Every structure is written in structure tokens, then in C-alpha cells.
Amino acid sequence: MTHLEKLEALSVHILREAYREFKSLVMLWSIGKDSTVLLWLTRKAFLGHVPFPLLHIDTGYKIPEMIEYRDKFAKAWHLNMLVGENSSALGSHQTFPDGKLNRIECCKALKSEALKHTLSGEWPRKRFDHNLGDYIIDQNVEAFTGVIVGVRADEEGSRSKERYFSPRDKQNDWDIGDQPPELWHQFKTDFAPGTHIRVHPLLDWTELDIWEYIAKENIPIIPLYFNRGDGKRYRSLGCYPCTKPVDSTATDIRGIVEELKTGKFVNIAERAGRDQDKEDGGGLETLRREGYM
Amino acid sequence: MKDSNLQHQMNVVVVGHVDHGKSTIIGRLLADTHSIPDGKLEQVKATCTRNAKPFEYAFLLDALKDEQAQGITIDTARSFFKTEKRRYIIIDAPGHIEFLKNMITGASRADAAFIVIDAKEGIQENSRRHGYIMSMLGINQVAVIVNKMDLVGYNEQKFNEIAREYSEFLGRLNLRPVSFIPISAINGVNIGARSTDIAWHKGPTVLEQFDAFELKDSRTSLPFRLPVQDIYKFTEAGDDRRIFAGTISSGTAKVGDEIVFLPSGKTSSIKSIESFNTTEKKKASTGEATGFTLTKQVYVKQGELMVKASDPMPLVGARFRANIFWMGKAPLIREKRYTIKLNATRSSLKLVNIINVIDASDLSSEKNKQQVDRHDVAECILETLRPVAFDLVKDIKFTGRFVIIDNYEIAGAGIILEKVADQDSTLHDYVRDREFSWESGTISPAERAAIYGHGAKFVVFTGDETTTKDIIATELEKQLIHSSFKTYYLRMSNVIRGLDSDIKYGPEEREEHIRRLGELARILTDSGQIFITSVTNVDDYDIKTLQLLNSPHEILVVNIGENKFNSLVPDLNLEAGAKAGAAVEAVFSLLRQKKVLLDFQI
Numbered sequence: 092m093t094h095l096e097k098l099e100a101l102s103v104h105i106l107r108e109a110y111r112e113f114k115s116l117v118m119l120w121s122i123g124k125d126s127t128v129l130l131w132l133t134r135k136a137f138l139g140h141v142p143f144p145l146l147h148i149d150t151g152y153k154i155p156e157m158i159e160y161r162d163k164f165a166k167a168w169h170l171n172m173l174v175g176e177n178s179s180a181l182g183s184h185q186t187f188p189d190g191k192l193n194r195i196e197c198c199k200a201l202k203s204e205a206l207k208h209t210l211s212g213e214w215p216r217k218r219f220d221h222n223l224g225d226y227i228i229d230q231n232v233e234a235f236t237g238v239i240v241g242v243r244a245d246e247e248g249s250r251s252k253e254r255y256f257s258p259r260d261k262q263n264d265w266d267i268g269d270q271p272p273e274l275w276h277q278f279k280t281d282f283a284p285g286t287h288i289r290v291h292p293l294l295d296w297t298e299l300d301i302w303e304y305i306a307k308e309n310i311p312i313i314p315l316y317f318n319r320g321d322g323k324r325y326r327s328l329g330c331y332p333c334t335k336p337v338d339s340t341a342t343d344i345r346g347i348v349e350e351l352k353t354g355k356f357v358n359i360a361e362r363a364g365r366d367q368d369k370e371d372g373g374g375l376e377t378l379r380r381e382g383y384m
Numbered sequence: 385m386k387d388s389n390l391q392h393q394m395n396v397v398v399v400g401h402v403d404h405g406k407s408t409i410i411g412r413l414l415a416d417t418h419s420i421p422d423g424k425l426e427q428v429k430a431t432c433t434r435n436a437k438p439f440e441y442a443f444l445l446d447a448l449k450d451e452q453a454q455g456i457t458i459d460t461a462r463s464f465f466k467t468e469k470r471r472y473i474i475i476d477a478p479g480h481i482e483f484l485k486n487m488i489t490g491a492s493r494a495d496a497a498f499i500v501i502d503a504k505e506g507i508q509e510n511s512r513r514h515g516y517i518m519s520m521l522g523i524n525q526v527a528v529i530v531n532k533m534d535l536v537g538y539n540e541q542k543f544n545e546i547a548r549e550y551s552e553f554l555g556r557l558n559l560r561p562v563s564f565i566p567i568s569a570i571n572g573v574n575i576g577a578r579s580t581d582i583a584w585h586k587g588p589t590v591l592e593q594f595d596a597f598e599l600k601d602s603r604t605s606l607p608f609r610l611p612v613q614d615i616y617k618f619t620e621a622g623d624d625r626r627i628f629a630g631t632i633s634s635g636t637a638k639v640g641d642e643i644v645f646l647p648s649g650k651t652s653s654i655k656s657i658e659s660f661n662t663t664e665k666k667k668a669s670t671g672e673a674t675g676f677t678l679t680k681q682v683y684v685k686q687g688e689l690m691v692k693a694s695d696p697m698p699l700v701g702a703r704f705r706a707n708i709f710w711m712g713k714a715p716l717i718r719e720k721r722y723t724i725k726l727n728a729t730r731s732s733l734k735l736v737n738i739i740n741v742i743d744a745s746d747l748s749s750e751k752n753k754q755q756v757d758r759h760d761v762a763e764c765i766l767e768t769l770r771p772v773a774f775d776l777v778k779d780i781k782f783t784g785r786f787v788i789i790d791n792y793e794i795a796g797a798g799i800i801l802e803k804v805a806d807q808d809s810t811l812h813d814y815v816r817d818r819e820f821s822w823e824s825g826t827i828s829p830a831e832r833a834a835i836y837g838h839g840a841k842f843v844v845f846t847g848d849e850t851t852t853k854d855i856i857a858t859e860l861e862k863q864l865i866h867s868s869f870k871t872y873y874l875r876m877s878n879v880i881r882g883l884d885s886d887i888k889y890g891p892e893e894r895e896e897h898i899r900r901l902g903e904l905a906r907i908l909t910d911s912g913q914i915f916i917t918s919v920t921n922v923d924d925y926d927i928k929t930l931q932l933l934n935s936p937h938e939i940l941v942v943n944i945g946e947n948k949f950n951s952l953v954p955d956l957n958l959e960a961g962a963k964a965g966a967a968v969e970a971v972f973s974l975l976r977q978k979k980v981l982l983d984f985q986i
């Protein structure tokens with residue numbers, strides 16, 4: 092087996108394990124390349140099907156093409172698509188673009204808080220109704236106890252410490268010092284009531300693996316990742332006030348792979364275009380503990 | 385692709401006693417192979433200067449605040465680098481005993497291992513313990529690094545002493561290290577480059593050893609084993625395929641192969657190999673996470689082991705001898721029920737006997753220990769509640785190892801050494817003891833039957849259709865009572881909310897529900913009644929358990945709908961959707977046949 096085949100097999104195994112063990116399961120889909128690969132792997136695992144809902148946290152500041160793309164594939168692939176948001180912060184203009192919060196606080200409000208309360212079912216979830224072709228408020232307010240997330244160990248320090256199956260306690264806290272052992276394809280799938288689990292099928296993938304896999308499988312990735320004539324492309328997607336495109340000539344996947352392997356990005360971290368990472372050294376770690384992916 | 389050789393990747397773990405230099409070695413290796421982002425090294429150096437502490441390569445790896453505060457690696461950290469030959473993931477496993485489960489997590493993912501020993505301090509307890517764990521995890525490519533040679537003046541003698549002593553230790557574990565490498569991580573000696581300081585060393589440098597490890601997979605030539613992870617049927621999505629999904633742990637299978645599921649023993653053959661977004665597949669091999677459809681539909685539960693009829697069979701049994709490594713906070717004891725996860729199956733597990741407890745740090749053993757404590761390695765006899773399929777670790781290691789769950793945590797890991805002959809199970813022993821001391825009144829069962837006018841019986845309805853089962857059972861109770869028979873129909877929901885309200889409802893708890901039901905049946909049948917209940921989808925072992933617990937009284941099994949038992953033959957089979965009237969009549973005639981109801985009374 093090649094390196095990519097091995098990665099794929101382990102991810103599929105983990106997804107199947109999660110599906111078997113957790114009844115109340117959801118997968119986060121940020122529309123970015125990693126979680127889109129994760130979605131693709133889910134279709135691999137379940138032979139074309141996606142047997143659990145996908146959740147997108149809409150901050151209201153996502154690049155508009157991301158939302159179009161999301162809904163296009165929700166329809167095409169018959170996804171059980173859920174959307175959550177922090178409507179009170181957005182409604183009262185308590186955000187960074189409104190000048191009320193700094194970047195970290197804004198992420199916390201629009202992502203962490205929104206995620207936490209949408210997962211728990213306390214805040215309304217919108218569900219895509221395939222008959223109506225539009226979103227309606229979901230009647231199901233049951234808490235999700237298993238959350239599948241597309242984080243990778245190579246992204247930055249704190250993510251390199253994760254498990255494939257990582258427990259979070261009632262407060263969604265993550266005890267990095269005391270994590271369960273994982274060995275021989277056996278993961279922690281037993282939980283005391285009230286605990287949650289984060290499942291990380293992409294932990295072993297690198298940014299380059301992701302792109303090589305997208306190329307190999309011909310996954311329809313959102314075109315924001317490509318230079319479409321203006322000499323710029325997004326390397327990582329987020330909210331438009333805080334995510335800047337990078338200079339690049341890569342117009343297709345092959346170009347990106349080439350750029351990552353030999354070009355100018357070889358030694359520059361992927362999230363370098365994300366401004367919130369720069370505000371404090373441990374900012375991401377803090378957000379992470381609070382549940383932001 | 386231009387660099388197709390880089391499609392291969394190897395996971396290598398670095399272990400060793402705390403402070404023997406793992407992080408320094410890895411940091412140095414990353415720096416020497418230019419594998420760290422531009423400016424990172426300078427940044428870390430600048431931070432050190434600012435905080436007035438000497439620069440350490442280990443800091444490069446310390447990505448976390450927590451970790452830096454504590455000054456020790458608390459979890460496995462992964463670093464990436466590549467050579468001309470292939471890509472590597474280095475797993476930095478913490479040496480501190482407190483973090484042993486992290487070390488095991490890291491090491492279990494490795495294809496090869498480096499064990500680091502400090503030349504000055506020499507072999508420490510954890511150097512040995514880690515060697516033991518490598519052998520248990522099944523990592524057979526191990527290289528030993530003797531670090532801090534600068535502190536012993538690059539003395540060859542000193543190096544040879546350590547190499548000799550440690551080889552001898554590993555030899556007792558049947559582990560032959562591929563090389564011993566003297567280095568000084570701090571001075572960068574023998575990591576990427578050689579140095580005149582150790583001109584006497586003719587073996588590989590650390591970097592050369594990386595490329596010298598072999599990345600071969602011998603698993604494809606082994607017998608075919610597929611732990612059935614799940615069985616899918618996405619009918620609502622308009623998909624009628626019934627797919628047996630799982631990751632092939634060894635061997636190869638192709639379309640047309642005859643297959644057997646164990647422990648049920650059911651057979652079929654492979655109709656197709658299912659996949660998404662690939663060309664049609666005729667064959668699937670080791671490591672693939674795949675799916676099969678079968679020509680003949682068989683009822684099999686998830687967790688069974690799918691094997692090829694032409695291959696050597698795995699073993700099936702409930703008792704085995706194993707080496708286990710205990711990580712749990714609470715000790716492993718005999719009085720408690722645990723859960724075993726073996727391949728794709730889980731079962732309730734009991735410790736039958738401790739043969740001996742081994743101190744992994746010096747291999748000395750202690751024979752009379754009554755429990756297995758945290759960080760102990762023990763040889764013991766374990767018993768699963770129902771038979772499971774497995775291989776011996778010496779034959780096929782992938783299907784011969786398991787983990788033990790205690791209180792929701794993976795508390796132990798083990799490898800199976802031998803199947804233990806089918807003696808009486810612990811349940812048999814228990815029932816024998818219970819019956820031995822059972823105190824009866826002066827009324828014998830025969831006398832009771834004579835007075836009541838009928839014998840006692842435990843009638844179990846099963847099948848997947850809950851509604852018909854309940855209707856039939858209710859009707860049976862009514863008609864028996866109306867014919868003056870002492871009868872009671874107990875609905876399982878009443879037990880769950882009452883007698884069983886202290887236990888959850890899940891796969892392992894199910895066994896406890898069954899046990900209590902069996903005990904209850906023993907009492908009610910002893911009172912001379914016809915005790916009726918209905919339980920959804922019981923299997924052979926559930927019935928055997930109920931039968932055993934209800935003894936000396938007898939059980940009658942009525943199956944409704946498809947018969948899913950492996951070998952057990954129900955006393956009565958009724959069609960799905962059978963009418964209550966006819967069904968009750970059939971049960972009546974069976975009871976008559978079994979002499980529970982005597983003819984003249986009806």
C-alpha cells in the first residue's frame with residue numbers, strides 16, 4: 092500500500108468505528124479542504140453514503156462562495172446539513188468587524204460559543220430540507236455527544252497532542268495531561284454519561300497529503316484555493332475580515348502540490364494567513380480547549 | 385510522480401528513560417535535516433536568551449505551554465522529516481513512568497523503534513521496561529542509541545559494556561536489536577554526521593539507521609482475517625447491498641472465495657468487493673478498509689471474524705492464557721467484571737487466575753500476587769463470557785491481541801499465548817456452588833407439581849418482532865391462568881425499570897440483565913410456576929446462560945420469525961406474524977408433550 096492508501100484506510104476505519112460506537116454523532120464541515128476530504132472519506136467508509144449529519148458553524152463573515160459551495164454539495168450528495176450560529180452576538184453587533192471585540196474574542200463568540208451551544212442543542216439548528224430546497228429550524232434538539240473533526244497533527248503544536256478519539260468532559264474541557272491510550276486499532280469508545288468525544292480521523296495527514304489525495308481522488312474542492320487570475324489564492328479558509336489570500340501562481344491542484352513541495356511554502360506554516368493566530372502565543376490553544384477547532 | 389519513493393512513510397518511535405536525551409536527539413535530527421520551518425530555530429534560541437536560560441534542542445519540540453511548564457514530554461509528539469529514501473514520522477514518547485500510556489500509544493503506531501540509553505547513567509529501570517513494551521507491542525525492529533558519549537570521553541569500552549548488558553536483556557525477550565549506535569546528541573556526533581571522536585564506530589549513524597530499517601509488510605502472505613467491524617444496509621437511501629465492512633488485518637481475499645465467520649461458524653462466499661470512487665475490485669488485501677457482499681445471506685453479528693475456508697482456522701474459545709500489561713488506576717482483580725475488546729468484538733471478561741506478575745524492569749517474577757497493579761506485566765488466565773475467535777500471537781500477532789476496559793478506560797493491553805482447554809466456565813462453578821447450598825423447604829418439586837396439577841417451566845419467547853412476541857405471550861398467560869395453571873408473564877421493560885434499574889442498557893450490561901433474569905427464573909420455577917418472558921434477539925449463549933442459571937428446572941425456547949441461532953435448536957419455531965390463537969395452541973401442545981401440562985387437565 093502507498094502512503095496515501097494507508098492514511099485513507101486508517102481514516103475509514105476510524106470513521107466506521109465512530110459510527111458504530113456513537114449514536115448521537117455529527118461531523119463538522121468548515122467547507123475547507125481538510126473537512127471536505129473528511130467528508131469524502133466518509134463516503135468511502137459508507138460506500139457512497141453519509142450516514143450522520145454535517146454541521147457548519149456560520150459566523151456570518153464567511154466568504155460568500157463558501158456558503159454557495161456548501162449548499163450545492165449538500166444537495167448533490169444528499170447531506171443531512173445542519174447550520175448553527177451565534178445569532179445574539181451577530182444581532183447585537185458584538186464582533187471584531189464591528190469593532191467591539193478583538194480577533195480572539197470574536198473567534199470565541201462566533202465559533203466556540205456557537206459550536207458549543209449548537210452541539211448541545213441549546214441554540215437553534217437550521218437543517219437543509221431537501222424537498223423545500225431551503226433551511227428550516229431543526230426539530231431535533233438532542234445533544235451531539237460524538238463530534239468528528241478534521242484536525243491534523245501537523246497544523247500546530249497543540250494539535251499534535253490529540254488522540255484519534257479524544258474525550259472532553261461536561262464542560263468540553265480537554266485534559267491534555269491525562270489522555271487515554273490508543274493501540275492496535277483500539278480506541279476509547281466507552282464513556283461515562285455526560286462526557287463527549289472528539290473524533291479525529293485526519294490526525295496523521297499533512298497539508299501535502301491532503302492536496303495529493305484531493306488530486307488522486309479528484310475531489311471537487313472549493314475554487315477559492317486556486318489563483319483565479321489575480322495572482323492570489325487562499326491557503327486556509329476562514330472569515331474574510333481575518334483571512335487573507337497569499338500570493339500564488341497555482342491555478343490548479345497540481346500547481347498547489349508543486350508549490351508545497353518545492354516552492355515558496357515549503358517552510359511556511361499553513362495558518363500564516365490567519366491573523367488571530369498572531370495575537371497571542373497560546374491563543375489557539377486557549378480557543379481549542381474551549382472547543383474551537 | 386517525480387519522487388515516487390517518497391510515497392513511502394515510516395513511523396519510528398524514540399523511547400528511553402527520562403533525561404537520557406530523546407528530545408535532544410530528535411531536535412538535532414530535525415535541524416540537521418533542515419526539517420524545521422525557517423526562522424524557528426532562531427526564534428527558540430532568541431526566547432532562551434531573553435529568558436536567560438541555555439538553549440536546548442528539546443525546546444524545539446515543546447510546542448505546548450503545559451509541557452514547558454512541566455519540563456517533561458507528557459504526550460507523544462510527532463515530528464516529520466524525510467530523507468532521499470522516504471518520509472518519516474518520529475514519535476517522541478515520554479519516558480516518565482507517569483505517562484506510560486502515552487508512550488504505549490505512540491509506540492504502538494511505530495514500524496521501528498530507537499531506545500535511548502545515557503552512557504553515563506547506564507541502563508535504568510525504564511530502559512528495560514521500554515524494551516519489554518516494544519517486544520509486547522510486536523515491534524521487532526529496534527535500534528539502541530547510547531547517548532551522551534561526550535560525558536564518558538567517547539570511551540569504546542563503556543559503550544561495549546552497555547551494549548553487551550542490554551543485548552543480553554533484550555535476548556531474554558526474543559528481541560535482537562539491529563544496531564547499537566554511540567552518539568553525542570548535544571555535539572551532533574553520529575546523528576547526521578560522523579566525527580573523529582568516535583572513529584572506532586563502524587556501524588550506522590542515527591540517520592543511516594533510519595533508512596536501514598525495513599518497511600516490509602509480511603502480512604499479505606498470512607491467512608486472511610477480517611474482523612467484521614459493521615454490517616451496512618442503507619435501505620432508506622435506496623441501496624440494497626448488505627455490506628460486511630472492516631479492515632483486513634492479514635491476508636488477501638478475492639471474489640468467489642469461500643468464507644467462514646467465527647465464532648458462529650456460518651459460511652458463505654464473496655460475491656463482490658465494494659468501494660467508492662474506484663474501479664471494480666476483484667481482490668482485497670491486508671490493511672485495506674473494505675467491504676464485501678456475499679452470495680448467500682447469513683445472519684452474522686458485528687464483531688465476528690471473517691476468514692477463508694481454505695486457510696488455517698483461528699481458535700474459538702472462552703479461556704486463554706495471556707500476557708497483559710496493566711495501566712489502570714485500579715488494580716486488575718478477580719472479583720470484578722471487565723470488558724475485552726479483541727479485534728472487532730467486545731465481551732464481558734473475568735480474570736480467572738494470575739500465573740505470575742513480572743517486574744518489567746528486571747524480568748523477575750512474583751508468583752503469589754493476588755492482583756495486577758498499575759504498570760505490572762502479568763501472565764494470567766482470562767475468561768470471556770461468550771466464546772471469541774482469535775489467533776495466538778506467535779501465529780498471527782494482529783488477531784492475537786486485545787485491550788481490557790475498566791470503568792470506561794482502556795486499562796490493560798494483552799497478547800494471547802495459548803488457548804486453555806474448555807473446562808467448566810466460572811458460571812458453571814458458580815451454579816454448582818449455588819445449588820450445593822440451596823436451601824429448600826419440605827415440599828419437593830414433585831409434591832408441588834402434584835398439588836398444583838402441573839410442572840414448572842421457564843418459557844422464553846425470542847425473535848426480532850417485539851409486538852407479536854408480546855401478544856402471544858400475553859395470550860398464553862391468559863389461557864394458562866384460565867385453565868388454572870400457576871403462570872406469570874414478566875415483561876422485560878418491568879425488569880429494566882425495577883430490578884435492573886441500577887444498570888444501564890448496553891452490550892455489556894445486557895449480560896447482567898440476562899444473568900438476573902436467569903436468577904429470577906430459578907426462583908419462580910422453583911415456586912412451581914410457569915414463568916413466561918420474551919427477550920428480543922437472544923443468541924445461543926444467552927439461552928445457555930439462562931438454561932444454566934435456571935437449572936435444575938427447565939427452559940422452553942419459542943422462536944418467532946427467522947431463526948438466527950447458530951447451533952441451538954429452539955423447541956418451537958413460529959412464523960413471523962403468527963396468529964396468537966394458533967401460536968398459543970402450539971405452545972400448549974408442546975407443554976403437554978413435555979409433560980408440564982397433563983392431558984386430563986385440559
Ligand SMILES: Nc1nc2c(ncn2[C@@H]2O[C@H](COP(=O)(O)OP(=O)(O)O)[C@@H](O)[C@H]2O)c(=O)[nH]1
Binds near residue numbers: 400401
Ligand atoms: N552532555 C550531554 N548532554 C546531553 C546530550 N543529549 C542530551 N543532553 C542533555 O540531557 C538533558 C535531557 O535531554 P532531553 O533531550 O530533554 O531528554 P529526554 O527527557 O529523553 O527527552 C538535557 O539537559 C540535554 O541538554 C549529550 O549528548 N551530551
